[in-house]
Amino acid sequence: MPLRYVLPALIVGTLQAQDSPTSVVSSIQPNWIAPHIRFLASDLLEGRETTKRGVKLAADYVASQFETLGLEPASSEGFVLRMPMRHSTVDGTPALALEGKSGRRDLVYGTDFLVQPDLVRDQVILDAPLVFVGYGLSLPAFGYDEYAGIDVKGKVVVLIPGGPEKIPSDERGHTTLFATKEATAKAHGALGVVTLLPAPAAVIKERVFRQLSGYSWRGPDGVPHTLFFESAATPRLAGPGTNALFEMAGRQLSDVLPRLQQGTPQSFDMGVRMSFSGRFAQVDTASWNTVGIVRGSDPALREEYVVYSAHMDHVGMGAPVNGDSVHHGALDNAGGTATLIAMARAFKSLPTPPRRSVLFVAVSGEEKGILGSDYFVRNSPVPVERIVADVNMDNYLMLAEVKDLAAYGASYSTLDEVVKKSLGTLGIAVSPDAAPEQTIFTRSDHYPFMRRGIPAVMLFNGQQSGDKGRDGSTMLRQWLGNVHHTPRDTYEQGIDWSAGVSYARANFLIGYSVATMTERPRWKGQYFFMERPSTP
Numbered sequence: 001m002p003l004r005y006v007l008p009a010l011i012v013g014t015l016q017a018q019d020s021p022t023s024v025v026s027s028i029q030p031n032w033i034a035p036h037i038r039f040l041a042s043d044l045l046e047g048r049e050t051t052k053r054g055v056k057l058a059a060d061y062v063a064s065q066f067e068t069l070g071l072e073p074a075s076s077e078g079f080v081l082r083m084p085m086r087h088s089t090v091d092g093t094p095a096l097a098l099e100g101k102s103g104r105r106d107l108v109y110g111t112d113f114l115v116q117p118d119l120v121r122d123q124v125i126l127d128a129p130l131v132f133v134g135y136g137l138s139l140p141a142f143g144y145d146e147y148a149g150i151d152v153k154g155k156v157v158v159l160i161p162g163g164p165e166k167i168p169s170d171e172r173g174h175t176t177l178f179a180t181k182e183a184t185a186k187a188h189g190a191l192g193v194v195t196l197l198p199a200p201a202a203v204i205k206e207r208v209f210r211q212l213s214g215y216s217w218r219g220p221d222g223v224p225h226t227l228f229f230e231s232a233a234t235p236r237l238a239g240p241g242t243n244a245l246f247e248m249a250g251r252q253l254s255d256v257l258p259r260l261q262q263g264t265p266q267s268f269d270m271g272v273r274m275s276f277s278g279r280f281a282q283v284d285t286a287s288w289n290t291v292g293i294v295r296g297s298d299p300a301l302r303e304e305y306v307v308y309s310a311h312m313d314h315v316g317m318g319a320p321v322n323g324d325s326v327h328h329g330a331l332d333n334a335g336g337t338a339t340l341i342a343m344a345r346a347f348k349s350l351p352t353p354p355r356r357s358v359l360f361v362a363v364s365g366e367e368k369g370i371l372g373s374d375y376f377v378r379n380s381p382v383p384v385e386r387i388v389a390d391v392n393m394d395n396y397l398m399l400a401e402v403k404d405l406a407a408y409g410a411s412y413s414t415l416d417e418v419v420k421k422s423l424g425t426l427g428i429a430v431s432p433d434a435a436p437e438q439t440i441f442t443r444s445d446h447y448p449f450m451r452r453g454i455p456a457v458m459l460f461n462g463q464q465s466g467d468k469g470r471d472g473s474t475m476l477r478q479w480l481g482n483v484h485h486t487p488r489d490t491y492e493q494g495i496d497w498s499a500g501v502s503y504a505r506a507n508f509l510i511g512y513s514v515a516t517m518t519e520r521p522r523w524k525g526q527y528f529f530m531e532r533p534s535t536p
């Protein structure tokens with residue numbers, strides 16, 4: 001499909017022509033973004049998989065752009081910072097047998113079940129009774145406890161992903177991470193976790209395992225850290241394995257599921273014993289994050305930092321679609337990375353630097369469980385308490401003229417006012433979450449910043465869309481269902497450059513505002529995602 005270089009009419013609203021950001025805002029054009037997406041999404045970068053050479057090429061490319069623009073490197077290491085990682089894989093063929101009143105069944109690895117590799121141990125043996133615990137949640141704040149009245153001590157819990165619909169989207173995303181469920185099971189005395197993913201194993205293998213499984217970052221002490229996934233070996237039963245287990249337990253998942261979705265716990269002793277054994281091989285490896293600085297101009301505020309973040313990694317090479325095995329990740333997230341470079345260019349174009357310093361952070365490891373940004377906030381090259389806000393850019397669908405944008409995370413802090421003003425200047429409405437079932441709040445790099453106590457926002461597609469015939473939610477859901485994490489996310493998919501430009505301008509105005517205002521953004525209260533109480 002040919003490029004659509006559609007230039008938007010610029011609405012500058014309340015900004016005066018002589019204000020320095022105005023001329024910078026209007027100077028942001030499609031060619032500030034498009035060439036970077038074209039390069040980053042090309043075959044040459046092989047889908048930019050974390051730890052692989054494609055993502056190193058991306059990291060070096062971003063560093064070259066930063067250097068050309070005149071940014072300072074964030075550390076004496078240079079622009080490209082090494083992130084120590086661990087990768088674990090399944091070694092050989094794991095064995096899993098179920099034993100109940102009706103006899104014994106040996107499940108077939110690769111068809112009935114797969115295994116999330118153990119990050120520490122090279123061999124795991126589990127031999128224990130199974131207890132179904134629904135979603136595996138214990139949430140007193142929501143009056144919802146699937147462990148109430150059931151003993152899991154010395155047993156293995158069986159759970160399904162997600163959480164009941166009555167829990168609001170942001171809280172649901174936060175409380176239903178696999179890592180959180182693993183910790184909950186452990187706290188209740190369980191020996192291990194089995195997860196049910198009732199889809200064909202081949203689908204799970206490509207969409208879940210090849211793309212996600214077995215990665216962590218390593219701290220200076222060598223300890224592996226994960227944010228999303230379990231650190232211990234977890235058998236994941238695919239459709240046939242799930243059916244076999246429920247059959248042996250004398251129950252049907254299809255009876256249990258609707259009640260769980262409505263928020264009624266369905267925990268029960270399955271009357272089935274599992275014996276599992278698997279071997280794992282860990283290698284210590286590394287990936288890269290690229291960080292550059294535009295130094296602030298105010299002697300009192302230049303030691304404070306506004307962060308722009310975007311992940312440059314994608315999911316690598318996989319099963320071919322129409323002969324193409326490169327997962328190009330043009331919108332996810334060459335688009336955000338290109339916009340990050342455009343942000344650096346915009347700040348360097350200002351006649352005077354902003355009062356605060358601005359940090360441009362391109363991370364990897366996002367597709368492996370939001371690892372790069374979690375590593376960054378725990379191993380930051382600048383004191384983390386001096387980071388006043390994060391403006392994150394990920395997977396924005398530049399596919400139709402921008403009418404509105406959703407601002408994930410903004411409502412918890414005074415950033416919501418900044419967002420409203422900045423978008424208002426451009427004639428863009430602020431819209432509620434267009435797809436609450438997707439729990440997008442926890443699914444990108446702003447989330448580790450917020451956990452660490454740093455106010456953050458991620459602009460994303462809203463409920464409207466300039467696309468004739470489709471509202472924003474429909475466009476978003478169709479893209480996530482058909483294109484996301486497949487080789488179809490290409491430069492040629494029909495990117496609307498007017499949308500890319502509006503998105504970049506909006507992000508610029510938000511960061512510029514935060515970098516120039518006297519007060520740093522403040523939390524409005526104490527929130528569920530905070531790791532420790534904030535000082536509002």
Ligand SMILES: [Zn+2]
Pocket residue numbers: 332367485
């Ligand atoms: Zn992604």
